[in-house]
Amino acid sequence: MANNYYSLLAKVVDGWTGTLTVTIGAAVATVTPRARTSALRVLERMVYEARRVHGEAFVAYVDSASKFVVEMPSTFAIAATGTTATKTGLTANQSGASSYTFPTAIPSAILPAYGAQLRTKVVSLKKGSTLLAGGFGFTGGPSKDRGRLTLYDTLANNSTTADTLADGGTFDVGIMRTDNATNVMVVERVRIRTASVQRWSDLGSSGRVVCTVQGVSA
Numbered sequence: 188m189a190n191n192y193y194s195l196l197a198k199v200v201d202g203w204t205g206t207l208t209v210t211i212g213a214a215v216a217t218v219t220p221r222a223r224t225s226a227l228r229v230l231e232r233m234v235y236e237a238r239r240v241h242g243e244a245f246v247a248y249v250d251s252a253s254k255f256v257v258e259m260p261s262t263f264a265i266a267a268t269g270t271t272a273t274k275t276g277l278t279a280n281q282s283g284a285s286s287y288t289f290p291t292a293i294p295s296a297i298l299p300a301y302g303a304q305l306r307t308k309v310v311s312l313k314k315g316s317t318l319l320a321g322g323f324g325f326t327g328g329p330s331k332d333r334g335r336l337t338l339y340d341t342l343a344n345n346s347t348t349a350d351t352l353a354d355g356g357t358f359d360v361g362i363m364r365t366d367n368a369t370n371v372m373v374v375e376r377v378r379i380r381t382a383s384v385q386r387w388s389d390l391g392s393s394g395r396v397v398c399t400v401q402g403v404s405a
Contacts, residue, residue, distance in 0.1 A: 194298075194299060194302045194303035194338075194360070194361060194362050195227055195249050195253075195293075195296060195297070195298055195360075195361045196227075196296065196297040196298075196299075196303070196338075196358045196359070196360050196361075197225035197226045197227035197228070197293060197295065197296050197297075197358065197359050197361075198225060198295035198296070198356055198357070198358050199223060199224060199225045199228075199356070199357040199358060199359060199376065200223070200224075200225065200274070200295060201222060201223045202222070202270055202274075203220040203221060203222055203223065203224055203229075203269075203270055203271060203274060204222075204268075204269035204270045204271065205219075205220075205267060205268035205269020205270060205271040205272065206218060206219050206220075206267070206268050206269070206271060207220070207229060207233055207265070207266075207267045207271050207275065207277070208264075208265065208266050208267075209233065209236075209237040209240075209241070209245065209257075209259075209263055209264070209265050210263060210264045210265075210266070211241050211243075211261060211262070211263045211264075214240055214241060215240070216233070216236045216237040216239070216240035216241060217236070218232045218233050218236050220232075220271055224359075225295075225358070225359040226255075226274055226275045226276070226293045226294070226295075226296065227293075227296075227359040227361050227374060228359050228374065228376075229271065229274075229275060230247045230255055230257075230275065231247075231361075231374050233245070233247065233257075234246070234247050237259070241259075241263070243259055243260050243261060244259070244260060245257070245258075245259050246258045246259070249293070249296075249298065249361075250288065251298075252292055253292040253293050253296050253298050254276055254288050254289045254290075254291070254292050254293070255275060255276055255277075255288075255289040255293065256286070256287070256288050256289070257286070257287050257289075258285065258286040258287075259285050259286070260285065261285060262283065262284060262285050263282075263285065264280070264281065264282035264283075265277065265280065265281050265282075265287060266280035266281075266282075267280070273291070273294070274293075274294060275289065275293065276289040276290065276291040276292055276293050276294075277289045277290070277291075278290050278291045297338070297348055297351065297352075297358075299338040299339055299340040299344075299348070299396075300339070300340045300341060300344065301339035301340055301393070302339050303336065303337060303338045303339065303360065303362055304335075304336070304337045304339075304362070305334065305335075305336050305337075305360050305362055305375060305377070305400075306334050306335050306336075307334030307375065307377065307400065307402045333380065333399050333400065333401055334377065334399070334400050334401070334402065335397065335398065335399060335400065336360065336377060336379075336397075336398040336399075336400045337395050337396070337397050337398070338395060338396040338398075339387060339393070339394075339395050340393075340394065340395070340396070341392055341393060341394065342384070342386070342391075342392055342393065342394040343392075345384045345394040345395065345396050346384060348382075348396050349382045349383065349384045349396050352379050352382035352396065352398060353382055355378065355379045355380060356378070356379055357376060357377070357378045357379075357403060358376070358377060358378075358379060359374055359375070359376050360374065360375050360376075360377055361374050362375075375402065376402065376403050376404065377400035377401060377402055377403065378400060378401045378402075378403050379398050379399075379400055380398070380399045380400060380401060381398060381399045382396055382397070382398045383396070383397055383398075384396055385397055
């Protein structure tokens, strides 16, 4: 999943139906979303499936208007059915070109203007009862390790974002791993626990939303 300019949060929601397809000639790459997922995860899967079927570099990222952009070296068609169309913003099927911008912005998406930083701990296990040999058994189950997600934006946008995240929820977070040239995005699923606004940098108009998060798998 490539993100040439931005980090993106997409909320995990129920009610996904239909498919997303990328077609070149008679070859069709198809993704059928799970009933509960996010637009970011669907597009991430679409990248890998299109590359597997068509053997070409399929690139997807989000622009400054929170719309997905998809590109390929050759001409292709992209289409969506069911609720997948509205949930990804592909409200009109596209064909005849090698690059498309989806017609509609991604619903339930957060696009911090200055990027984001995500730090989560490696999954650990709680110590259980003492064993006969004197050691500890890891029978207490997984620990509820917390991480931190920081969104950098203007103070005005931060207030809106903090309100959006105040009720928690599960989000897929897409963060560039190195630089724009890598075309690689790390996508991780987290549950928002708390969110607060803080000032950031010497600019009086800039701020950040700091969230405590917990990594989840679904």
